[in-house]
Amino acid sequence: MIEISNLHASVDDREILRGIDLRIGAGEVHAVMGPNGSGKSTLANVIAGRPGYTVTAGQVLYRGRDLLELEPEERAREGVFLAFQYPVEIPGVNNLYFLKAAVNAIRKHRGEAELDALDFMERVQARAGLVKMDEAFLKRPVNEGFSGGEKKRNEILQMAVLEPTFAVLDETDSGLDIDALKVVADGVNALRNPERAFLVITHYQRLLDYIVPDVVHVLVDGRIVESGGPELALALEERGYGAFGRHGGASRRAGA
Amino acid sequence: MSTPLSATPLAGSWAGTLAALLGELPQALRFDHHRHDALARFEALGLPGRRDEAWRFTDLSELKARSFVRAAGDRPIDADLLVDLDTPHCLSFVNGHFAAWLSRHGSLPAGVFVGSLREAAEEHPEMLAGALGRVPGLEGHALAALNGALFEDGACIYVPRGVELPGPVHLRFIGVGDDVLAQPRVLVVLEDGARAAVVEDYLGHGRYWHNAVTEIRIGAGAALEHVAVQQEAAAAWHLGALRASQGRDSRLVLRRCAAGARFGRSDIAIDLAGPGAACEIDGLALVGDAQTLASHLLLHHAVPHGSSRQHFKGVLQGRGRHVFDGLIRVAEGALQTDAQQQSRNLLLSKAALATTVPRLEIYNDDVKCSHGATVGYLDEDAVFYLRTRGIGEADARRLLVRAFAGEFIEAVPYADLRERLERRLATYLGEGVA
Numbered sequence: 001m002i003e004i005s006n007l008h009a010s011v012d013d014r015e016i017l018r019g020i021d022l023r024i025g026a027g028e029v030h031a032v033m034g035p036n037g038s039g040k041s042t043l044a045n046v047i048a049g050r051p052g053y054t055v056t057a058g059q060v061l062y063r064g065r066d067l068l069e070l071e072p073e074e075r076a077r078e079g080v081f082l083a084f085q086y087p088v089e090i091p092g093v094n095n096l097y098f099l100k101a102a103v104n105a106i107r108k109h110r111g112e113a114e115l116d117a118l119d120f121m122e123r124v125q126a127r128a129g130l131v132k133m134d135e136a137f138l139k140r141p142v143n144e145g146f147s148g149g150e151k152k153r154n155e156i157l158q159m160a161v162l163e164p165t166f167a168v169l170d171e172t173d174s175g176l177d178i179d180a181l182k183v184v185a186d187g188v189n190a191l192r193n194p195e196r197a198f199l200v201i202t203h204y205q206r207l208l209d210y211i212v213p214d215v216v217h218v219l220v221d222g223r224i225v226e227s228g229g230p231e232l233a234l235a236l237e238e239r240g241y242g243a244f245g246r247h248g249g250a251s252r253r254a255g256a
Numbered sequence: 257m258s259t260p261l262s263a264t265p266l267a268g269s270w271a272g273t274l275a276a277l278l279g280e281l282p283q284a285l286r287f288d289h290h291r292h293d294a295l296a297r298f299e300a301l302g303l304p305g306r307r308d309e310a311w312r313f314t315d316l317s318e319l320k321a322r323s324f325v326r327a328a329g330d331r332p333i334d335a336d337l338l339v340d341l342d343t344p345h346c347l348s349f350v351n352g353h354f355a356a357w358l359s360r361h362g363s364l365p366a367g368v369f370v371g372s373l374r375e376a377a378e379e380h381p382e383m384l385a386g387a388l389g390r391v392p393g394l395e396g397h398a399l400a401a402l403n404g405a406l407f408e409d410g411a412c413i414y415v416p417r418g419v420e421l422p423g424p425v426h427l428r429f430i431g432v433g434d435d436v437l438a439q440p441r442v443l444v445v446l447e448d449g450a451r452a453a454v455v456e457d458y459l460g461h462g463r464y465w466h467n468a469v470t471e472i473r474i475g476a477g478a479a480l481e482h483v484a485v486q487q488e489a490a491a492a493w494h495l496g497a498l499r500a501s502q503g504r505d506s507r508l509v510l511r512r513c514a515a516g517a518r519f520g521r522s523d524i525a526i527d528l529a530g531p532g533a534a535c536e537i538d539g540l541a542l543v544g545d546a547q548t549l550a551s552h553l554l555l556h557h558a559v560p561h562g563s564s565r566q567h568f569k570g571v572l573q574g575r576g577r578h579v580f581d582g583l584i585r586v587a588e589g590a591l592q593t594d595a596q597q598q599s600r601n602l603l604l605s606k607a608a609l610a611t612t613v614p615r616l617e618i619y620n621d622d623v624k625c626s627h628g629a630t631v632g633y634l635d636e637d638a639v640f641y642l643r644t645r646g647i648g649e650a651d652a653r654r655l656l657v658r659a660f661a662g663e664f665i666e667a668v669p670y671a672d673l674r675e676r677l678e679r680r681l682a683t684y685l686g687e688g689v690a
Contacts, residue, residue, distance in 0.1 A: 048644050049643075049644075050640055051636070051640065071643070071649070072640060072643040072644050073643040073644075073646055073647060073648050073649065073652075075644075076643070076644050076645055076646035077646045081644070082644050084641065084644075087641070088635070088637045088638050088640075088641040089638075090635075090638050090641070090642075090656070090659065091659065092656075092658075092659025092660060092662055092663060093655060093656070093659045098642070098645070098655075101645075101647055101651070101655065102642075102645035102646045102647055103646075105645075105646040105647050105648065105651070106646040109646070141659075158645065162645065162646070
């Protein structure tokens with residue numbers, strides 16, 4: 001589904017990603033773990049197309065197409081979704097209105113008719129139940145005055161309503177207590193299916209107790225230094241990222 | 257009804273223009289003394305220039321370079337200018353002259369008067385004599401003085417004690433033609449405990465100049481909701497002054513949307529003269545490229561327990577300019593005044609310029625006053641967030657501007673006017689946001 005090869009990217013002329021190789025097949029859940037500043041969020045933002053992130057080498061193929069040549073909205077319409085680490089507050093834009101605009105933009109792209117108000121509400125209500133979100137939140141401005149946990153649940157709600165093919169979760173677990181974490185994980189697990197792929201970015205192993213990945217990658221200094229099964233996350237929890245010291249042997253070893 | 261078109265240019269003999277006008281006006285609308293006084297004041301002050309503190313940020317030189325003639329009212333009107341409001345009371349004015357054929361009268365409670373000033377002069381000469389030109393404020397405003405000297409007609413709304421006027425009164429001021437000066441006048445008098453609502457629309461076709469004055473007197477416990485929509489022709493000038501005095505425990509709500517005219521400026525003076533008077537002012541300016549829109553306000557808290565709230569927003573495109581200048585003056589002894597002021601500007605272009613001048617003059621301790629001002633560009637993080645959900649960039653930008661301006665529109669209490677403002681906003685955004 002997604003093939004990332006030799007991806008280099010910079011922000012403000014500072015190289016953050018230094019050659020990422022990653023292949024995620026349909027139905028798979030991959031986790032990317034790494035210390036702060038290793039480039040995890042940069043990877044998420046490059047995939048989503050955030051302005052200011054410059055790809056200097058490499059490519060990203062999504063279902064055989066060059067993802068990097070698409071505008072952010074085109075990527076979304078093609079089924080790419082990013083759950084933000086810091087969801088943006090948008091005063092004055094009602095959550096429901098925003099969701100409807102998004103759903104219909106994507107449907108229009110697919111040549112489908114706009115959802116009528118009733119069908120749309122049914123769909124949103126069902127998904128809101130999935131993330132245990134009070135319907136009152138739907139009528140409030142997007143993320144405005146939401147707690148950290150509510151914002152993250154709102155991200156998962158959007159994902160559930162938009163039904164992406166490839167979803168990237170950027171530190172969705174950060175700032176969540178254990179109950180909120182379970183709600184978010186349940187939401188993601190409910191959406192797992194053989195046609196959909198996930199890239200779960202996290203600093204801590206904790207989230208992966210609830211969203212069990214097929215593959216775990218360790219990102220250090222802009223490179224994937226080790227990949228393995230779910231047990232790798234547990235091992236990392238034991239020994240920390242220290243073993244992959246910057247410019248250390250581990251980094252060189254896995255870069256080969 | 258029709259006034260002969262005078263070829264007297266603006267820069268010429270004002271006294272001659274006034275003399276000619278006095279010869280035509282009905283006796284009760286002559287106010288010879290007031291008009292001569294006003295003309296003397298205007299001549300002493302002259303058209304304001306940049307050296308006048310209150311005009312530091314707004315430039316009338318383009319206006320001064322032209323000459324204007326008194327505008328005639330018997331002009332054909334294009335259908336697109338006949339904006340409607342769902343109410344039985346509608347008075348229309350073409351170039352400042354009452355247009356009976358574009359007006360309609362609903363049934364009114366006993367004692368209420370809604371009509372042109374000339375009609376009021378026939379029916380209520382004493383009321384007119386006691387009220388017109390009697391509301392304090394804007395004494396040093398040359399253009400209000402010019403209107404005071406030379407207004408020919410306008411609207412008069414009078415609601416007696418304890419009476420509620422059902423439905424808003426819709427006032428349409430339509431400017432037509434090039435190089436014509438129209439000076440409409442509005443007088444609203446609410447006696448104690450009366451209630452009413454007024455919507456003023458300013459619009460037109462051509463390179464005309466509307467120099468309007470609205471005067472409002474609100475008695476004790478009375479309430480007025482006043483909406484003004486300035487969507488003048490793109491080549492027109494709009495200068496509007498509004499002064500109001502409020503009695504004890506009265507309530508005044510002003511909603512002001514400015515979108516039209518090459519140059520538009522409102523000067524507003526509110527005198528909270530009775531204890532417990534409350535005034536709320538909401539403003540929205542949609543400023544296009546090379547356009548200047550300005551609001552200058554004075555909220556005068558004269559006595560205790562008054563409250564005022566000003567909430568102004570501006571959206572600016574291209575080389576547009578927006579000026580918000582708000583002065584809250586709390587007089588000595590006006591204890592427990594609660595006055596708030598907020599101005600927020602959204603710049604859609606690097607070349608746009610917003611000027612905000614919040615001013616507080618407070619002459620006692622026991623008050624609650626606050627002001628805040630923000631000027632900023634669209635939140636690019638929000639634009640990106642919307643785009644990652646499939647919403648195109650131009651739509652995302654429109655959505656965010658719409659959210660910024662929407663608060664004003666949603667508070668307008670008339671569905672048809674809200675729709676009209678939405679359309680105006682859509683047109684504004686369609687042209688300007690890439």
